[in-house]
Amino acid sequence: MNQHDVIILGAGASGLWAALTAAKRGRKVLVVDHARKAGRKILIAGGGKCNFTNIDLSPANYHCKNAHFCKSALARFTPWHMVEYLSLHDISWEEREHSQLFCTHSAADVTEALYNDCLEHNVHFLFSEQITDVQKKGELFDVGLTDSQHFAPSLIVALGGSAWPQAGATDAGYKLARQFGHKIIPTFPALVPLMMPSNWKLKNLSGIALPVTIRCNNKQFTENMLFTHKGISGPVVLQISAHWKKGDAIEIDLLPSASLTDILEEAGSKPLLKNVLSRKFPERLAAALIPKELREKQIAQLSKKDMQVLHSSIHAFTVTPTGTEGMKKAEATGGGVDTSSVSSKTMESKLCSGLYLTGEVLDVLGDLGGFNLHWAWASGNAAGEVV
Incomplete structure (x- = not known):
């Protein structure tokens, strides 16, 4: 029960997409989150309508110390991949100004579709869990939770950034990355009044x-x-x-x-x-x-x-x-894990084999308008394809 192919820390956008992508490949996946349910930030994105992508998306919409880092993941996961996913689940969407795409009904439609798809592909979730310790012992990651211990050769850190702490955001992802030798580009509240x-x-x-x-x-x-x-x-x-x-x-x-x-x-x-x-x-x-x-x-x-x-x-x-107005009012976090030590193709750490970092925990900041949520999908997809 406690041995997995992949352990994913974080049930947000990148974690859910990575979980589904890996599970479709037959991987045994565990997702851990301290929240009571999946996708809390997705649920409040776009005023509750989930600005899930942008048709005019390009690498130029992203800001990173390494200007080329996001190109590979974005090339392999386009806005039309998300449109196709929503269409398959009969989730209606609309285009608004500046080529932004929103759900017409509710962001909950997206989180429910992702969560249910994960369950159908036998992804196991543990909610309301605190991560007490993470170590790598030999070829396996040893993840300690409040009441249990879990092991896997692949670990995806999808814990997000510090923005929106009222939605459960913390700096846990940065601390974990630092533990494995990664440098953190100083973080700051972005897309903020x-x-x-x-x-x-x-x-x-x-x-x-x-x-x-x-x-x-x-x-x-x-x-x-x-x-x-x-x-x-x-x-x-x-x-x-x-x-x-x-x-x-x-x-x-x-x-x-x-x-x-x-x-x-x-x-x-x-x-x-x-x-x-x-x-x-x-x-x-x-x-x-x-x-x-x-x-x-x-x-x-x-x-x-x-x-x-x-x-x-x-x-x-x-x-x-x-x-x-600080992290409480910021829609995204600037800075994060230095991407020079992360593979742009797979999101795998160059410092620790089997460790992957996705989404907002990385030093990748998108413009306003669906770009940050798309980066979560795209980076989660990149890791999910290889773990």
Whole structure:
């Protein structure tokens, strides 16, 4: 009962896919998780609708110290593999903006399909289990749990990253990888809201949302931004957060689809500046953007210097965030196990034969939009094909 071909630590996206792939090959698989059921992060992904992949996926959507690492796994497991899997299980899906694919009903449809498929292929699950010790003795891994001991020649670490601790995320995967000699690239909360100084010019605008372009470190994204009590959030902020480092300034174009100069020229010379901009922005935002001394000026009264100030405020608003909202609000973890010591084809450790690392525990960070969940499927698939 305690001897297996493969032990998988973690019943998340990469662990489940690795388990199913290995079990289909006739492997005897055990999956261990400290949660009470499988796929907790899958269930809350995409607002509960599971943004399971992205049609426009490419290696360029991933950030890793080794830029080539994710290419092999992604080439062998495409978005259409996931579409086919959902279709086989009659799970309806839809394409949303930016080529994102979501379940139309519930993320639970995906977790239930994966879990039930695993059971059909005789995968054994142990939930609500704490891992007390992991050793390699000869050719076998010895995994100690609270009340039992298990052995296998192959061990897959699919324990995820530190983001979303409220969903059970921990740093256990990094500790285990380090135990076997792996270096950990410093981790950080990614795809996360940014916090602003208490005295920044655009405070007290919580609830206002609008499309903007944000630039930082030679990267830029255009999408909706939401003002919050602590700073800014929304898709565009989550995207840029993956490229922001503490101390960096960000530049926000609050009117990316139009030119302030053109708007003022079209308005004519007589209207007041505040009235013209109030038609382009929510009233509270317009008031915060316009310097007090310019609010009652007509367009014709604006000097060249006034125009430069307005242009900087609207098209190049620059601010230095004080930080992020941390792992509790992060949708993914940046950093992780250094991939230079992991096979890009099989996810096997180069330092310890039989040890595999998949999913978010690795130093592979995807953009917002289904890319991180797809990496979980693809890396789990790569390991499941060979264990």
